[in-house]
Amino acid sequence: MNKTLLLGIDVGTSSIKVSIVDALSQRNIVSVTYPDNTEREIRLPFQHWAEQSPLQWWSDVKAAIIRANQTNLYSPADIKAIGISYQMHGLVIVDEKNNVLRDAIIWCDSRTEKQAEKGLSVIGAERSLSHLLNFPGNFTASKLSWVKDNEPGIYNKIDKILLPGDYIAMQLTDRVTTTISALSEGVFWDFKQQQLSEDILQAFGFDKKLIPSLHSVFSSHGNITATAAKELNLPEGIPVTYKAGDQPNNALSLNVFEPGEIATTAGTSGVIYAVNDSLAYDKLSRVNTFAHVNHTNENNRLGVLLCINGAGISNRWIKNLVDENLSYQQMNEMASSVSIGADDLLFLPFGNGAERMLCNKQLSAEFNNINLNKHSKAHLFRAVQEGIAYAFRYGLDIMRENGMQTKVVKTGKANMFLSKVFAEAFVNATGLSLELYNTDGSVGAALGAGVGLGIYKTPQEAFAKLELLETIHPDKEKVSAYNKVYEKWKAALEKQMK
Structure with missing residues (x-):
């Protein structure tokens, strides 16, 4: 009898972790971390810089999935959906052929002080907080502005900007998508206007064509291609039905969805993540507010992140x-x-x-x-x-x-x-x-994929057996x-x- 299995991928800073979860029992069958005997380095070519290679992420994802398959604890043919969790706030840039143009500028990079100050001065502190719920800071938008200012030859070749999870999904499916949650973590989303922020586009001089097409977190972000399927020994056509940053995903994996519920994690960085339903913000932007995985324009579900x-x-x-x-x-x-x-x-x-x-x-x-x-x-x-x-x-x-x-x-x-x-x-x-x-992030991503596929009626149902x-x-x-x-x-x- 065929099972319904879900594959979760967690793109961490130090390693990649994948898990195979049985959709019916909601139990993890196997988890693999790659590499498991070392931790991937953060490249620091200059003071305040922090970069990693997206190609290395993809290589590690492939190695982790292949190693999971080799356990023979499940049949890859039973995998029905893929979910992806990823380190937040990174910047991956690709050309029109989906080739990576430079190493990713990751979450802890702090080179963008000049760009952040420029964006804030143009938009204004009050408007930035009331519309974006954050200052531009060292988030993805400021990182893109740094590339524009300092590497114009590369910037002019950009077709799309991606977050780390978008890049892995692109390698699996050859499609590029984004979500409100992802745009908000890059400080590209206007919560008051409920749209891509015109303030950010104008302040930094970005063309909106750089932004991928907008999809729901729990929806199809493409199907695994024949090329990727062959490399991974997976069936062609498996859909990627969930993508979220690691902290919203950590909250999801702990069944934290409603106002007043709080999650924490202590990996490479430490985070407290509290859900609320109002467009609240810290006046100094010391804690930051992003769209949670179950946020919609009709139903505010926001994650306040320390x-x-x-x-x-x-x-x-x-x-x-x-x-x-x-x-x-x-x-x-x-x-x-x-x-x-x-x-x-x-x-x-x-x-x-x-x-x-x-x-x-x-x-x-x-x-x-x-x-x-x-x-x-x-x-x-x-x-x-x-x-x-x-x-x-x-x-x-x-x-x-x-x-x-x-x-x-x-x-x-x-x-x-x-x-x-x-x-x-x-x-x-x-x-x-x-x-x-x-639980962990890769298990949460797998169950999130089950929500996106429609196996579970609600996100809460996916974690009923936590x-x-x-x-x-x-x-x-x-x-x-x-x-x-x-x-x-x-x-x-x-x-x-x-």
Whole structure:
């Protein structure tokens, strides 16, 4: 008897992950990460730059799918739809033959200060916030403006601009599409006019022909071509029925769709993502608002996103700096041997591009209060994980200033939340209860594809069988201890920001 299987692809910064999910049981059959023994580099040719090769993404996607097929745990012929999740805010540019014209400028790139200031001055702060819900910042529109200003020969060859997930979908289907959610994350969408932003087009001098055709998130974005099918050993014609940025997709994978529901993740970057139904914005654009996967012009569903650039990347940096051969599990065990506060050692987890929650300041990563007679490797590990948790607390307080009220946040049991030290620090520093679920971005993308194919009547139905693994509640005594350390951490941050 044939099954109905769904393929989810998650285009991350450090790797690609694919999952095959059974549509009926909503259970994951197999997941493959590629590469699984290293992490893809972020190219930094100049200060504040951050680039990756789209061709490498595609090569890794192919390798991951082929490896999944080789497990023989399912029949590729049973795959009925494909969903794609991807790192947000990147810029991929292609010519009229769909050839990539340069490496992608990715989410943590901060070269666009001049372009962002120009766009904001032309549009005006109040109009930018009330229509775009954000400043241009270092989002996709500003990155495209940088190419226009600095690489005119390349810019003049552009046929279409794409986000990373659009590029993977194009390689699968030979079609280029976009969504309201995608346009909003690039700061191309006017929420008041409910259309492509004329303000952005005019301020930066863009031709609207550069923008792909607009489709719903949950709809057909093309069908897999004969060429791609042969390369991947998949049936020709499988539709791509879902595309979304990694943070809206993470919220989807946690069944977070309605106002008041909140998701978090701590991968390369750290994010808190809260859904609301009003065109709200932070007056300093320290947190950013985008269209959620279930947003429509008739029914506002907006994701308010707090982003911390230096989350998992800080954890990876300190591990590799101390001992590249150390596993994350060993690192976490060492961190747990040190008491709360890491004996006064503090870490500021920045140094990975402009931090939006700090008004786009370019801060460095920094240890404070190092004691050569006291602090060990374990102290370094604990201080880094606590520092990341305190950065979440700092950003959460900004969201609370903007009216966010919640006591519970959902996350997948993955990445930094596999560390008991980090999970405990997050819960007690923020005062939020944390629900940990058995899911991830690639599984969410697969189930999103099921929604787009019409297997599920609603997005909520696709996640009806979501498995809650654990709930961690704040501990009164630990909350007090973490709050005391947080105040010292905050003072160190404010000192660095002067």
